[in-house]
Amino acid sequence: MLVKEYLWCPAYAWLSWNGPPLRAPPHVEVEYTLSPLEASLLAEALGHVGHLVAEARLYSPRLRVYGRVDYLVEPGRGGAGAVLEVKARGAWGGGGHQEAQAALYAIMAEDQYRRPFEAYIVSQLEVRRVPRAARAAALRALRGLRRALAEPVPPRPGHGGSQCRSCAYRRVCPWARLPSTL
Secondary structure (H helix, E strand, O other): OOHHHHHHOHHHHHHHHHOOOOOOOHHHOOOOOOOHHHHHHHHHHOOOOOOEEEEEEEEEOOOOEEEEEEEEEOOOOOOOEEEEEEOOOOOHHHOHHHHHHHHHHHHHHHHHHOOOEEEEEEOOOOEEEOOOOHHHHHHHHHHHHHHHHOOOOOOOOOOOOOOHHHOOOOOOOOOOOOHHHO
């Protein structure tokens, strides 16, 4: 899906799609895990009772996008379903990119199940409900991502080079090698 990556750095998303395959950088590797039992108990505490699916694959024909959410709670009787996106830390970097990812998962789940879904970001630091307003930002990011992926070269990042040091693509990204031009 690459929306989270696009919001973190548009060049990183472009290189992930068009560049050489590389190991994920340290900032995206999961250091915190949530067992299915813990996820089930958390979902129940949040008011979501339904069948729990780990590593749930989602697809929206309307948006022409697919993804895999860490946990999905199918909607119970009359209630909303939930997507639980597990992160190593809390909302690092402001969390907007993580919110967009989880919001897009909720949209895809609603398209697939035709029932309402809530989205949550879960880490060892916090459990945060993603606001519904994040959905509009996620859809804007998806449109931007599609435009960026169609370009012949990576788009210029908007972060001023602050993420380049921790990026796995820094050796092949034209922007990381020219930080003064950002």
